[in-house]
Amino acid sequence: MGQHNISSVAHLIAEPVRSVMLITLADGSALSASALAEAAGVTAQTASSHLSKLLDGGLLSVESKGRHRYYRLAGVHVSHLLESLASVGPVTPAWRNTPSRSAQALRFARCCYDHLAGQIGVAVTQSMLTQGFIAEAGERQYALTAPGCEWLQQLGIDMGDPAFDQTDHARQCLDWTERQYHVAGQLGARLMDAFLAWGWMCRSPTTRAVTVTTLGWDGLKKHFGIERYACGPD
Numbered sequence: 001m002g003q004h005n006i007s008s009v010a011h012l013i014a015e016p017v018r019s020v021m022l023i024t025l026a027d028g029s030a031l032s033a034s035a036l037a038e039a040a041g042v043t044a045q046t047a048s049s050h051l052s053k054l055l056d057g058g059l060l061s062v063e064s065k066g067r068h069r070y071y072r073l074a075g076v077h078v079s080h081l082l083e084s085l086a087s088v089g090p091v092t093p094a095w096r097n098t099p100s101r102s103a104q105a106l107r108f109a110r111c112c113y114d115h116l117a118g119q120i121g122v123a124v125t126q127s128m129l130t131q132g133f134i135a136e137a138g139e140r141q142y143a144l145t146a147p148g149c150e151w152l153q154q155l156g157i158d159m160g161d162p163a164f165d166q167t168d169h170a171r172q173c174l175d176w177t178e179r180q181y182h183v184a185g186q187l188g189a190r191l192m193d194a195f196l197a198w199g200w201m202c203r204s205p206t207t208r209a210v211t212v213t214t215l216g217w218d219g220l221k222k223h224f225g226i227e228r229y230a231c232g233p234d
Helices: 003-012 016-024 033-040 043-057 076-088 091-096 103-110 118-130 145-153 185-197 214-222
Strands: 060-065 069-071 108-114 116-118 134-136 143-145 171-174 181-184 202-204 210-212
Touching: 003 016, 003 076, 003 103, 016 043, 016 076, 033 043, 033 069, 033 145, 043 060, 060 171, 069 076, 091 145, 103 108, 103 118, 103 143, 116 118, 116 181, 116 214, 118 134, 118 181, 118 214, 143 185, 145 214, 171 210, 181 185, 185 202, 210 214
Parallel strands: none
Antiparallel strands: 060 069, 108 116, 134 143, 171 181, 202 210
């Protein structure tokens, strides 16, 4: 990417209203202009102007359903860009010393586009590494091992599915709150889908936060060795 393109993208993301809109969509959702205006605390007219710039800059896509238009990130690469930028930024004293309940919830567990992030996301990844289910494999990649494939099949996640992309099956994503990697790619997405389907976790209707259920804590302890007291809010 040339210098001009980098500066253009940086300018788009740096604007506070646009950054809020992008972060709001970082869980992979599609929202209306009015919902994004409310999230950013601006008028519908102001939101429309910012959304147009984000569309022109290739950071958002839009789909029409009847008379309504819904905006989403242009792809998982945009979510990774946002997480990477957040991870290299300074940790503010407010976040480090007296985080709000909403900030605590996001740090504990959240959606990073289509996969799990936060303390729980990192803990799940570390557990899979320790158990030998995945292994580091080159720059920003994990390799799914033979024991890992067998283990996932026992959990009902079939690696033989033609939809499973072996070229992007287990990517390292730098967690912006923990400053460690969590698993992304197809494997990360499959795990997130499974955790939600099994009732282990619930997504917040208003933020990217994810809540672990009682059933989820049992499952996390059994399969990943993650204790309830080990991470996250009380």
